[in-house]
Amino acid sequence: MPTRNRVRSVPTMAKQLEEMKLSFLLCRTERHKWDIVTDRDIITDQWGGVVRFTRHNRCDRCDAERLITISTADFTVIHRSPIYPPGYLARGVRIPVAEARREQFSRGGLKIAKRGRNR
Numbered sequence: 356m357p358t359r360n361r362v363r364s365v366p367t368m369a370k371q372l373e374e375m376k377l378s379f380l381l382c383r384t385e386r387h388k389w390d391i392v393t394d395r396d397i398i399t400d401q402w403g404g405v406v407r408f409t410r411h412n413r414c415d416r417c418d419a420e421r422l423i424t425i426s427t428a429d430f431t432v433i434h435r436s437p438i439y440p441p442g443y444l445a446r447g448v449r450i451p452v453a454e455a456r457r458e459q460f461s462r463g464g465l466k467i468a469k470r471g472r473n474r
């Protein structure tokens with residue numbers, strides 16, 4: 356009996372946007388609302404001066420997290436590790452911010468003008 360490859364179909368971008376939590380849409384269009392959870396993994400030199408540390412942030416709106424490692428030489432970020440909650444990332448497609456904005460707007464109950472009218 357021939358075996359069939361099971362390929363899980365990826366929902367369309369429109370379908371994924373329809374099912375996306377409003378908080379995820381808002382963070383995609385308005386950016387995350389980062390708060391500081393803690394500073395950790397503090398690396399010091401032999402005199403106890405901080406060389407670098409990792410800041411743990413969490414978004415107040417969508418619960419995404421990120422770890423950013425910061426060098427105290429110039430306080431630039433030298434490493435980033437984002438951690439997204441389940442359902443935040445789209446499957447198989449990149450969602451443009453404008454499409455997230457369109458979905459967010461459509462949930463507000465207002466109609467979108469027909470093309471060519473009232474522009």
Ligand SMILES: [Zn+2]
Pocket residue numbers: 382386387388414415416417418419
């Ligand atoms: Zn967020």
